Amino acid sequence: MGNFELNKIYKGDARELIKNFSDQSIDLCLTDFPYGVGYEYKSWNDTQENLQQLVSELMPELLRVCKRVVLTCGQTQMWMYPKPTWVLNWYIPAGANQNTWGFTTWHPILVYGKCPYRENGKGARADTIKHQETSEKNGHPCPKPITLWRKVLDRVSVKDTDIVLDPFMGSGTTAIACMEAKKQWIGFELEQDYINIAQKRIDLFNSQPKLF
Numbered sequence: 080m081g082n083f084e085l086n087k088i089y090k091g092d093a094r095e096l097i098k099n100f101s102d103q104s105i106d107l108c109l110t111d112f113p114y115g116v117g118y119e120y121k122s123w124n125d126t127q128e129n130l131q132q133l134v135s136e137l138m139p140e141l142l143r144v145c146k147r148v149v150l151t152c153g154q155t156q157m158w159m160y161p162k163p164t165w166v167l168n169w170y171i172p173a174g175a176n177q178n179t180w181g182f183t184t185w186h187p188i189l190v191y192g193k194c195p196y197r198e199n200g201k202g203a204r205a206d207t208i209k210h211q212e213t214s215e216k217n218g219h220p221c222p223k224p225i226t227l228w229r230k231v232l233d234r235v236s237v238k239d240t241d242i243v244l245d246p247f248m249g250s251g252t253t254a255i256a257c258m259e260a261k262k263q264w265i266g267f268e269l270e271q272d273y274i275n276i277a278q279k280r281i282d283l284f285n286s287q288p289k290l291f
Contacts, residue, residue: 082099083099083100083265084265085242085263085264085265086254086258086263086264086265087265087266088248088251088254088266088267088268088274088277088278089265089266089267089268090267090268090269090271090274091267091269092267092269093137093246093247093267093269094133094136094137094140096246096267097137097140097141097144097246097267098140100144101144102143102144103143103144103145103146104144105144105145105146105242105243105244105265106145106146106147106236106238106240106241106242106243107145107146107147107148107149107235107236107241107242107243107244108141108144108145108147108148108149108150108243108244108245108246109149109150109228109231109232109235109236109243109244109245109253109256110149110150110151110244110245110246110247110253111150111151111223111247111249111252112130112133112134112150112151112152112247113125113129113130113133113247114130114152114153114155114156115127115128115129115130115131115155115156115159116153116155116156120270121270121272121273122269122270123269123270127156130156130159131159134159134160137246138160138161141246142161142191144244145192145244146192147190147191147192147193147195147235147236148189148190148191148192149167149188149189149190149191149231149235150188150189151169151186151187151188151189151223152187152189153186153187154178154183154186154187157187157189160189161191163189163190163191164190164191164192164193165190165194165206166187166188166189166190166206167187167188167189167190167206167207167208167231167234168185168186168187168188168206168207168208169185169186169187169188169207169208169210169227169231170184170185170207170208170209170210171183171184171185171186171210171211171212172184172209172211173211175211175212188208188231190235195235195236195237195238196237199237199238201237204234208227208230208231208234210224210226210227210230212224212227219249219250219273219276222249222250222252223252224252225252225255225256228252228253228255228256229256229259229260231256232253232256232257232260232262233260236260236262239261239262241262241263242262242263242264242265243257243262243263243264243265244264244265244266244267245264245265245266245267246266246267247267247268248266248267248268248273248274248277249268249273249277250273250276250277250280251266251276251277251278251280251281253266254266254277254280254281255280255281255284258281258284258285259284
């Protein structure tokens with residue numbers, strides 16, 4: 080990992096930090112990109128133009144560094160990304176929010192690289208993850224539900240030895256999911272306030288008794 084320690088969040092712009100990694104040195108990138116729809120982040124102006132530049136600069140580096148890249152991107156900007164290997168479906172039966180055609184009952188999960196189940200001789204799995212959207216309020220404008228994120232992680236990673244990178248760590252959901260799954264992780268985050276939130280969640284998780 081060069082100068083990077085595992086199980087730690089690094090403050091900085093992912094576009095710069097990612098340059099320190101060698102080709103294919105990370106097993107999995109699991110992340111929730113900004114959506115370019117005006118979310119009120121503290122250190123990021125969430126415009127469509129800024130997202131376009133971010134995608135054009137960061138995605139080639141993620142695909143260089145990571146054996147598998149998995150990301151949520153929302154529906155409105157999903158065509159801004161490079162063509163994925165496949166698109167997994169986060170299905171929300173009761174719907175969440177509305178779009179110009181009705182209630183939104185699904186979210187795309189773009190995947191790049193080989194399916195870990197097929198690659199490791201474990202057969203085929205469904206490409207839909209069913210989960211009703213509920214997220215804890217923790218000071219981040221759009222945290223992903225931890226139960227959903229754990230389902231996604233279990234679908235896209237089968238090896239205990241996998242190292243997981245999240246270039247937009249936010250409130251630390253990827254770190255918590257990895258710790259639950261006993262996987263190693265590395266996080267990048269631009270905003271110190273979000274790092275503080277994530278670290279509190281990580282410390283709380285580590286302080287709780289573990290059942291074996």
